[in-house]
Amino acid sequence: MISKVVCAPVATMRRLPGYLRALKEMERKNQKTVSTVAIGDIMNLNPAVVKKDLSYVGSSDGKPKIGFEVTALIAGLEKFLGYNDATEAVLIGVGRLGRTLLSYEGFKNYGLNIVAAFDVDKSVAGTGIGNKKIFDMAELPRLVKRLNVHIGIITVPKQAAQEVCDILVDAGIKGIWNFAPAHLKTPDGIAVKNEDMAASLAELSNKLKGIV
Amino acid sequence: MISKVVCAPVATMRRLPGYLRALKEMERKNQKTVSTVAIGDIMNLNPAVVKKDLSYVGSSDGKPKIGFEVTALIAGLEKFLGYNDATEAVLIGVGRLGRTLLSYEGFKNYGLNIVAAFDVDKSVAGTGIGNKKIFDMAELPRLVKRLNVHIGIITVPKQAAQEVCDILVDAGIKGIWNFAPAHLKTPDGIAVKNEDMAASLAELSNKLKGIV
DNA sequence: AAAATATCGATATAAAAATATCTATAATGG
DNA sequence: CCATTATAGATATTTTTATATCGATATTTT
Numbered sequence: 001m002i003s004k005v006v007c008a009p010v011a012t013m014r015r016l017p018g019y020l021r022a023l024k025e026m027e028r029k030n031q032k033t034v035s036t037v038a039i040g041d042i043m044n045l046n047p048a049v050v051k052k053d054l055s056y057v058g059s060s061d062g063k064p065k066i067g068f069e070v071t072a073l074i075a076g077l078e079k080f081l082g083y084n085d086a087t088e089a090v091l092i093g094v095g096r097l098g099r100t101l102l103s104y105e106g107f108k109n110y111g112l113n114i115v116a117a118f119d120v121d122k123s124v125a126g127t128g129i130g131n132k133k134i135f136d137m138a139e140l141p142r143l144v145k146r147l148n149v150h151i152g153i154i155t156v157p158k159q160a161a162q163e164v165c166d167i168l169v170d171a172g173i174k175g176i177w178n179f180a181p182a183h184l185k186t187p188d189g190i191a192v193k194n195e196d197m198a199a200s201l202a203e204l205s206n207k208l209k210g211i212v
Numbered sequence: 213m214i215s216k217v218v219c220a221p222v223a224t225m226r227r228l229p230g231y232l233r234a235l236k237e238m239e240r241k242n243q244k245t246v247s248t249v250a251i252g253d254i255m256n257l258n259p260a261v262v263k264k265d266l267s268y269v270g271s272s273d274g275k276p277k278i279g280f281e282v283t284a285l286i287a288g289l290e291k292f293l294g295y296n297d298a299t300e301a302v303l304i305g306v307g308r309l310g311r312t313l314l315s316y317e318g319f320k321n322y323g324l325n326i327v328a329a330f331d332v333d334k335s336v337a338g339t340g341i342g343n344k345k346i347f348d349m350a351e352l353p354r355l356v357k358r359l360n361v362h363i364g365i366i367t368v369p370k371q372a373a374q375e376v377c378d379i380l381v382d383a384g385i386k387g388i389w390n391f392a393p394a395h396l397k398t399p400d401g402i403a404v405k406n407e408d409m410a411a412s413l414a415e416l417s418n419k420l421k422g423i424v
Numbered sequence: 425a426a427a428a429t430a431t432c433g434a435t436a437t438a439a440a441a442a443t444a445t446c447t448a449t450a451a452t453g454g
Numbered sequence: 455c456c457a458t459t460a461t462a463g464a465t466a467t468t469t470t471t472a473t474a475t476c477g478a479t480a481t482t483t484t
Contacts, residue, residue, distance in 0.1 A: 017410035191419035198229035207403035
């Protein structure tokens with residue numbers, strides 16, 4: 001018999017960070033407990049959705065009439081989302097967007113630590129953004145292996161995206177966060193998350209159409 | 213009897229820009245026709261999904277054994293996605309991310325035109341990024357109404373996001389593209405699309421977990 | 425010209441996600 | 455102390471989305 005790994009659905013994973021944000025805001029206001037109804041109210045979600053989502057987190061010890069302890073729930077969510085032990089990542093493409101992401105302080109709160117950046121432009125290699133060093137692309141395979149990094153962030157122009165992707169995969173990267181407006185071809189066993197502005201915009205336009 | 217408006221599902225809206233990108237690549241290579249099987253192959257999607265998605269676009273005139281005409285399908289998608297007649301938008305918060313988005317040339321291909329930017333920092337008001345002028349926040353209500361803009365892009369720090377959101381809604385904005393890591397409270401009739409890095413990252417981590 | 429094949433478009437089925445319902449229980453108010 | 459109430463947690467239902475199947479048809483092969 002095959003044991004099925006219980007894994008939270010994508011929709012749940014997307015919502016959890018939002019709950020965490022709302023809960024931290026409550027903690028800041030010294031709120032001690034919260035119900036799924038209250039969370040649903042804030043996030044515009046059906047309480048049943050919130051209940052089910054929190055059941056995946058596992059730290060479920062909600063009490064009837066009371067709800068959940070805010071602090072405990074925050075701890076549970078942070079653990080579940082892996083925010084405590086940081087995952088290391090490399091970033092490729094130190095253009096405008098690359099620089100923006102490199103200097104973004106928020107990632108460390110999400111358990112992501114960009115340990116090195118790379119660019120084909122040899123004039124930027126050797127420089128750095130904040131405490132992050134920028135290397136020449138040629139150094140990538142060696143460094144990725146030495147630092148044992150598993151996530152690559154692609155912020156190169158679309159023409160270069162596939163080539164960079166191939167280099168990352170060859171270097172042993174298992175997860176790719178792609179900000180280039182291009183579809184990447186990857187072998188099985190590589191996780192890709194596309195940050196697609198056009199798709200987001202299409203979604204917003206669609207919602208707007210329903211309103212106006 | 214109530215007539216139901218046929219509207220493409222969110223999942224479809226998110227995929228269409230990807231098809232368009234792939235089709236343009238084919239056009240560039242002088243490919244004349246394409247089947248849903250071929251598109252699905254490129255995009256890692258079941259052909260049935262592609263078929264249904266394209267059926268929403270309406271320009272469906274695929275022929276058995278042949279597929280769709282690439283050029284016609286591109287035109288259909290661009291029309292459906294509203295890429296021909298640009299929607300105007302304002303951007304609020306000219307920090308690192310704001311500047312990156314202001315100087316991004318790609319939006320015009322997606323039918324979005326940022327016509328003005330705003331910031332509370334009075335020292336940046338009066339300056340500009342490229343051909344885009346930056347105004348003081350105090351000017352926002354007047355300009356939004358005068359320019360008849362319906363979309364607002366929020367790129368301010370999270371502490372300021374809700375306040376900016378309220379100002380936008382008061383000014384008559386109907387759609388909000390929110391890049392701040394904060395949940396916005398809006399009245400009914402306002403479309404909000406959150407660009408949530410934490411959620412994206414959670415999704416990637418989840419996919420990775422399934423692999424490693 | 426007939427047979428084989430690829431693909432569309434429609435429909436049926438399956439899977440996933442959201443919503444509703446129900447029971448048990450902890451707190452509150454009389 | 456008992457009735458009321460809000461809510462958890464489980465389960466059932468509905469809705470949405472994805473996948474599979476099937477007949478029709480345009481093209482290619484024999």
